Amino acid sequence: MLLRHEGFRRLCLARDLLREQREPSPSIADLAAEVRISPFHFIRQFEAVFGVTPHQFRIQTRLDAAKHLLATGHYSVTDVCMEVGFSSLGSFSALFARRVGEPPSVYRRRVRALVQVPGTLPTVLTPGCLTLMCQLPSSAFLPSVRSFQEA
Amino acid sequence: MRIKLTSIMVDDQDRGLRFYTEVLGFRKKHDIPVGEYRWITVTSPEGPDDLELALEPNANPAGKTFQDAMFAQGIPVAAFEVTDIAGEFARLTAKGVAFTRQPLKAGPVTLAVFADTCGNLIQLYQPA
Numbered sequence: 001m002l003l004r005h006e007g008f009r010r011l012c013l014a015r016d017l018l019r020e021q022r023e024p025s026p027s028i029a030d031l032a033a034e035v036r037i038s039p040f041h042f043i044r045q046f047e048a049v050f051g052v053t054p055h056q057f058r059i060q061t062r063l064d065a066a067k068h069l070l071a072t073g074h075y076s077v078t079d080v081c082m083e084v085g086f087s088s089l090g091s092f093s094a095l096f097a098r099r100v101g102e103p104p105s106v107y108r109r110r111v112r113a114l115v116q117v118p119g120t121l122p123t124v125l126t127p128g129c130l131t132l133m134c135q136l137p138s139s140a141f142l143p144s145v146r147s148f149q150e151a
Numbered sequence: 152m153r154i155k156l157t158s159i160m161v162d163d164q165d166r167g168l169r170f171y172t173e174v175l176g177f178r179k180k181h182d183i184p185v186g187e188y189r190w191i192t193v194t195s196p197e198g199p200d201d202l203e204l205a206l207e208p209n210a211n212p213a214g215k216t217f218q219d220a221m222f223a224q225g226i227p228v229a230a231f232e233v234t235d236i237a238g239e240f241a242r243l244t245a246k247g248v249a250f251t252r253q254p255l256k257a258g259p260v261t262l263a264v265f266a267d268t269c270g271n272l273i274q275l276y277q278p279a
Contacts, residue, residue, distance in 0.1 A: 001244065001247070001248075001249045001250070002244070002249075002250045003250070005225070005251075008251050012222065012223045045249065048247055048248065048249035048266070049249045049268070050266070050268060050270075051163070051166050051170070051268025052166075130156075130205070130207075132185045132186075132188060132190050132207075133190060135185045135186065136181075136183055136185065136190055140181055140190070143201070
């Protein structure tokens with residue numbers, strides 16, 4: 001698909017609106033109307049550009065907010081669940097566990113055990129990426145075939 | 152001193168690895184768990200095996216801000232050279248990739264720009 005400048009701009013706006021996490025949260029149809037794209041094209045174009053549908057993006061935004069609150073605040077899992085817009089603790093916990101790999105209570109306990117300045121994220125959760133290579137086994141740096149031409 | 156590694160931030164490492172291998176055609180070289188994240192690198196089958204592109208997590212808030220700003224302004228953060236840009240445009244479009252610029256001659260190159268589904272715009276260029 002080829003997006004013109006205006007269409008691309010509107011999709012970026014939609015992403016910003018989804019990130020705002022307004023209450024009550026707008027339906028996908030409302031969002032499409034707000035950025036003036038038909039719902040059918042909106043969902044398809046959003047997914048082509050951002051890799052997920054608007055609905056999936058909203059869920060991911062909520063989970064990211066939940067992870068942040070669990071790591072930096074003194075909120076209970078229940079408080080965080082409600083704060084980020086889920087109405088059912090059970091479905092929030094199940095979804096969190098599926099996407100993040102551990103239940104919210106376990107995640108909270110684990111990240112809050114890391115030494116940190118209150119209210120900020122531990123630096124291990126926000127790596128400067130190239131420094132990740134410090135934690136690799138040295139086998140990751142074995143010399144490989146020099147180049148396909150020499151092989 | 153050698154240039155053997157470069158990197159690009161992705162907002163989801165799973166999706167990044169899938170897109171860069173299954174859609175763009177790069178090959179996974181490393182995928183090693185490191186704490187919360189993974190050290191993921193890819194290489195090009197058209198180039199040397201030890202020239203790697205790392206797909207970094209963008210968890211750093213400053214990184215996210217930078218990535219979002221470049222994206223919203225339509226600025227690509229990486230460029231890959233191709234020998235047949237019209238062919239690549241057709242192939243990637245058929246795979247559902249969204250382009251913001253179709254192949255366009257610009258000075259010594261023909262270039263095109265697409266979204267990589269991970270928060271970045273990427274430029275393709277074919278030298279004349």
